[in-house]
Amino acid sequence: MDLTLLHEIESAALSGIGADVDRAEALWLSIADGDDITELCDAAGRVAEARTGRHVQTCSIINARSGRCSEDCKWCAQSHCHHTGCAEYLYCDEAELERLVADAASRGVERFALVTSGRKVSLKDIGRFGAMYRRIAEKYPQIGLCASMGLLGREELQALYDAGVRRIHCNLETASSYFPTLCSTHTHADKLRTIAAARAVGMEICAGGIIGMGETMRQRLELAKECADAGAVSLPFNLLNPIPGTPLEHQPLLSEREVIISAALMRLVAPDLCIRFCGGRARLSCEATLRMLHGGVSGAMVGDMLTTPGNSPAADIAMFRSLEAPSAD
Numbered sequence: 001m002d003l004t005l006l007h008e009i010e011s012a013a014l015s016g017i018g019a020d021v022d023r024a025e026a027l028w029l030s031i032a033d034g035d036d037i038t039e040l041c042d043a044a045g046r047v048a049e050a051r052t053g054r055h056v057q058t059c060s061i062i063n064a065r066s067g068r069c070s071e072d073c074k075w076c077a078q079s080h081c082h083h084t085g086c087a088e089y090l091y092c093d094e095a096e097l098e099r100l101v102a103d104a105a106s107r108g109v110e111r112f113a114l115v116t117s118g119r120k121v122s123l124k125d126i127g128r129f130g131a132m133y134r135r136i137a138e139k140y141p142q143i144g145l146c147a148s149m150g151l152l153g154r155e156e157l158q159a160l161y162d163a164g165v166r167r168i169h170c171n172l173e174t175a176s177s178y179f180p181t182l183c184s185t186h187t188h189a190d191k192l193r194t195i196a197a198a199r200a201v202g203m204e205i206c207a208g209g210i211i212g213m214g215e216t217m218r219q220r221l222e223l224a225k226e227c228a229d230a231g232a233v234s235l236p237f238n239l240l241n242p243i244p245g246t247p248l249e250h251q252p253l254l255s256e257r258e259v260i261i262s263a264a265l266m267r268l269v270a271p272d273l274c275i276r277f278c279g280g281r282a283r284l285s286c287e288a289t290l291r292m293l294h295g296g297v298s299g300a301m302v303g304d305m306l307t308t309p310g311n312s313p314a315a316d317i318a319m320f321r322s323l324e325a326p327s328a329d
Contacts, residue, residue, distance in 0.1 A: 002030035003039060010043040013271040014050050021225055024269050025218045028261065037261060041295030044264035048298045051271045056320035057234070057299035058111070059146065059276070060104040060313075064092040064129065065116035071185045073173070074247040075213055075240060078117040084245035090125075097132060105140045107317050109302050112136065113146035113169060119186065120150035123159060130163035137164040146206060151190050154197045161201045168198040169206040171236060175222035178215045188226075195230050208236035208276070211262055212254040224266040228273060234299065235273040237263055239280025256288040260295060267296030274299040290319075 005027050009019040019027075031037065067088030069078045077084040092114070104112055114129055121129065126149070133145050147160050148169035157168065173179060176188040195205050207227045211220050227235050239259060242251045254262075267275055276299035281289060293300075300320065302313045 001032070001035045001037070001039065002027060005030065006040060006043055009268050010047060013047040013268045016051065016271055018225065018228060018271050019268045021218060021221045021269065024221045024265050027268075028217045028221075028265055031261065037257070037264075040264050041260065041291055044267040044296030045294045047271050048267055048275070048296050052274055052298045055298075056293065057274050057276065058109045058302050058317070058320065059113065059299070060100065060109050060111070060302050061113045061115050061148075062092050062097055062100050063087075063117075064097075064114035064132075065090055065118060065121070067117055069117040070119050071183065073183045073185075075173075075182065075210055075243075077243045077246060079246075084243055091128065094132065097136075101136050101140055101143065103313070104302070105143055107302070107313055109143070109313075109317075111144040111146050111167065112140075113148055113167075115148040115169070116150065118150055120152055121156065123156050126156050126159045126163075130159060133160070133163040133165055148206075151186060151194050152197070153194075154200065157194075157198050157201045157203065161203060165203070167204040167206055167234070168194070169236070170194050170198070171209050172207050172223060172226055172230070173209040174211075174213060174215050175219035176226060177222060178213075178219045182213060192230060195232075199231055204234075205230060205232045206234040206236060206276075207232040208234070208238070208278075210238040210240050210279070211259070212240035212251065212280075213248060214251060217262065217265070220262050221265060221269050224269040224273075228270040232273055234276050235266070235270060236276050236278045236301070237266070237297065238278045239283070241280055241283075253283070256284055259284065260288060260291050263292050264296045276300060293320075 009023060067078050067086050072079055072081045077086045101112055145165045146167040146169055147165045170191050172191055179188050198205060207230055209223050240251060242249050275297050277297050278301040302316050
């Protein structure tokens with residue numbers, strides 16, 4: 001590994017200047033198969049602590065509308081193009097929503113999002129989801145409200161803001177250079193328009209993606225840079241779950257080593273974002289997860305994902321709190 005380059009990149013990242021993609025890629029290419037990656041992870045960990053703090057930011061979600069999506073995203077179990085047997089419904093069960101929010105609140109989870117399938121939610125249906133948000137806000141005012149409802153326009157976003165939603169989630173999914181190979185029914189530009197409209201109504205932005213879909217390391221770094229440039233404050237870091245029935249069902253899984261390196265390099269490219277470990281975390285060893293939490297990752301989704309199970313919330317929260325405890329020295 002080129003330690004001189006690593007130290008130069010770390011120094012810049014500590015001052016809030018993310019590494020440019022060329023230099024971050026050069027650092028990746030300098031890492032040989034047998035190299036110890038401790039120095040890289042420790043550098044990313046120092047940047048994360050300096051720029052975002054030691055606290056592990058947490059969030060939870062509910063799959064508020066499932067299946068029958070008009071889009072053809074190759075990774076997604078909910079596309080109408082794929083036959084995965086995922087659940088299909090227009091609105092989540094409100095008793096289940098109440099249970100999940102109550103559980104999240106009892107564990108100190110900081111944010112909660114309703115996530116819907118489909119290209120976008122209509123203004124009429126946003127009224128129904130808005131009523132759910134208002135009930136959550138009234139009962140659990142300590143929880144920040146987020147929404148992931150597709151390619152919304154200014155009017156729909158304003159309606160969500162009026163219902164108490166202060167952060168919009170719109171993943172870029174992968175680098176703009178790779179996105180067209182994975183989806184043909186919408187574009188990166190469509191996503192950026194929704195992000196810009198959300199910022200215009202006063203919302204924070206959560207935008208990240210999935211790694212392990214056949215992209216290069218450079219494209220992962222491009223994704224981090226594009227999310228930062230779009231004004232994101234949170235970058236969800238997901239590992240592909242190759243779901244039977246999707247075009248990516250036979251995609252090989254990334255090694256734990258490559259996942260750890262990817263997160264660390266993305267931290268050096270986007271030093272001020274909360275890199276939030278979400279989907280795919282359940283398949284990693286505890287050792288790999290801890291290495292990432294000490295190596296650039298500063299947030300996590302707690303509980304189940306959209307169509308796949310997650311880790312134990314109780315075990316997660318206990319682990320995060322232990323990481324936040326002051327060191328003995």
